[in-house]
Amino acid sequence: MLPNPILFGKPLNIWLGLLALILLILQILIGRRIIKVPFSYHTNIVWKILLAVVLLHAYYGFEIYFLQ
Numbered sequence: 001m002l003p004n005p006i007l008f009g010k011p012l013n014i015w016l017g018l019l020a021l022i023l024l025i026l027q028i029l030i031g032r033r034i035i036k037v038p039f040s041y042h043t044n045i046v047w048k049i050l051l052a053v054v055l056l057h058a059y060y061g062f063e064i065y066f067l068q
């Protein structure tokens, strides 16, 4: 069981979900070359951070829904 502290009035899990949404949009914008940053951000960096954030967010969701 990971702690889910309240930050700025909302549980950490909510912030992780918002961060995941922002990273997904960023990944698509870089993939479609809409924003001008090196393409290696798409293939090397952002997707790994996105994957980690999504797995953590999903784990919290599972824990809240099924284990409480």
Ligand code: HEM
Residues within 6 Å of the ligand: 024, 027, 028, 031, 032, 033, 042, 043, 044, 047, 050
């Ligand atoms: C959530 C994960 C990802 C999303 C949403 C995503 C999204 C996209 C999008 C929208 C494009 C543009 C496609 C086009 O213009 O036709 C693209 C291109 C590309 N993506 Fe991703 N991508 C993701 C993960 C990855 C990963 C993990 C890799 C490889 C490590 C990767 C490698 C590429 C490459 C090589 C292209 C260029 C394809 C081309 O234009 O020839 N992507 N991606």
